[in-house]
Amino acid sequence: MTSRARSVATALAILGAVWWINPAPSSAATAVLATSQQIGTSVQGRPIEVACIGSGDRSVLLVGGLHTGPEAHSVDLVLEVARLAWSSDLEVPAATRLCILPVLNPDGLVSGNRTNARGVDLNRNWPALNWSADAYHPEGGAVSGGSGPLSEPETRALWNYVLQTRPDVVLVLHCCGAVVEANDSADAGALATAFAAGASMQHIAEWTAYPVTGQFIDAMDRIGIGAMDIEMEALGDIALDDHRAGLVRVLDALEGASSQPPVVRQAAVTRVTYRVLPGDTLANIAVRHGTTADVLTSINRLASPDLITVGQVLAVR
Numbered sequence: 001m002t003s004r005a006r007s008v009a010t011a012l013a014i015l016g017a018v019w020w021i022n023p024a025p026s027s028a029a030t031a032v033l034a035t036s037q038q039i040g041t042s043v044q045g046r047p048i049e050v051a052c053i054g055s056g057d058r059s060v061l062l063v064g065g066l067h068t069g070p071e072a073h074s075v076d077l078v079l080e081v082a083r084l085a086w087s088s089d090l091e092v093p094a095a096t097r098l099c100i101l102p103v104l105n106p107d108g109l110v111s112g113n114r115t116n117a118r119g120v121d122l123n124r125n126w127p128a129l130n131w132s133a134d135a136y137h138p139e140g141g142a143v144s145g146g147s148g149p150l151s152e153p154e155t156r157a158l159w160n161y162v163l164q165t166r167p168d169v170v171l172v173l174h175c176c177g178a179v180v181e182a183n184d185s186a187d188a189g190a191l192a193t194a195f196a197a198g199a200s201m202q203h204i205a206e207w208t209a210y211p212v213t214g215q216f217i218d219a220m221d222r223i224g225i226g227a228m229d230i231e232m233e234a235l236g237d238i239a240l241d242d243h244r245a246g247l248v249r250v251l252d253a254l255e256g257a258s259s260q261p262p263v264v265r266q267a268a269v270t271r272v273t274y275r276v277l278p279g280d281t282l283a284n285i286a287v288r289h290g291t292t293a294d295v296l297t298s299i300n301r302l303a304s305p306d307l308i309t310v311g312q313v314l315a316v317r
């Protein structure tokens, strides 16, 4: 195990310990609720964990280590943010909750690769409308998008967690570019503007440097979850003060919005629907529409993939 991988395990253990030893300050005004949970397991069996602090209804999910290898410093940044929040050096406002996922690709953190243990690029494996098995990244050219959307245990873990918890916004760290790109759902655009202003970054409407298929923020659009990619400025530099200032702006914006009714979370894309015919199964409907039964179950909020009826109208894209 590399020292960085060891530090993740240690840090998460410490975060857990903070909760068990000192669950909450006595004053209700500063009450802090911290929890951590394993949300899944990597290809090689390493745990994928999320820890949350704060008791408000408005939540931010901060994700590091979706790409590792050269982007592994995003893990260091998330852990440093966690250390600040758990030691109360970063205030989590009363109406908000901060959840951190330090490393989505723990196998890549250990191996030093950008991709997961099966060589799949975890930002090309999401059920966005343009998912493709054959994907691209400028570093090395062709990369795998997986055998299908959500074919990898790491992406499935985060997808299921987001569906269950429906955060107000998901911030995903990448490198490099000093730019922020948001999807079109919920308040993501305004929150990206707030983050960029705090972090002295540029908020761009769309990533145009190279084509990206099956990416996370576009998949979040399909289920109406606001999300943004934050391209850290430079390799190896966590630029803590800048990113902290950006995060504070996002938390403050959510705190300020907490007296307003929540944004109606409708998917930003126009849905394509399909009416179930006799003999259909969710699996064969999925194949015909280039998706998977898991994805159809999620976007239609079905209790079970077996529970479809003739005449029922399903969203398929």
Ligand SMILES: [Zn+2]
Binding pocket: 067, 071, 123, 173, 174, 175
């Ligand atoms: Zn990346």
